[in-house]
Amino acid sequence: MLKRSVTSAAVAALLCGGGPAAAAEPAGSADAAARSICYTAHVEGLGWYTGFTCGGGVAGTTGQGLRMEALRLTATDVGELCARGHVASRGWQAWQCADTPGETVEIGTTGLALGLEAVEISVGTGTVGARAHVAGIGWQNTLRAPTVRVGTTGRGLSMEAITISP
Structure with a gap:
């Protein structure tokens, strides 16, 4: 497991497209803009993607196998963000x-x-899609709840990409 800490301002500005442009958003949109989930994928043969994607963008690849x-x-x-993965030939990892x-x-x-093969994501407040x-x-269809599970288990099929939204 790897945990890194950065300030929430850095997450908003660097990872999720905040910064000077965010100040120009209309009044009342600050709550929606502040709630974010950002993510990046490590893909077979390519490694880690540079940077994070946020708000429903695609991480990973499609059509390349x-x-x-x-x-x-x-x-x-x-609130608290938790996740676990179902890894081929190993099963579910710890949260x-x-x-x-x-x-x-x-x-x-x-x-x-x-x-x-599958990912389970949980948030402490609100829902995650x-x-x-x-x-x-x-x-697959989008699932939305405080805890969601996407992908498959028991079929030997890897996930190739994911979208996540707060």
């Missing part, structure tokens, strides 16, 4: 949690050529 092997997540204004805004949670494996692109299946 490349498995997603690990996932890093960070959030602001969702990894971060309760400080900007703290990073990492699930899955790197350097072992093992795909993430997620959907997975699974090898041989394509995009």
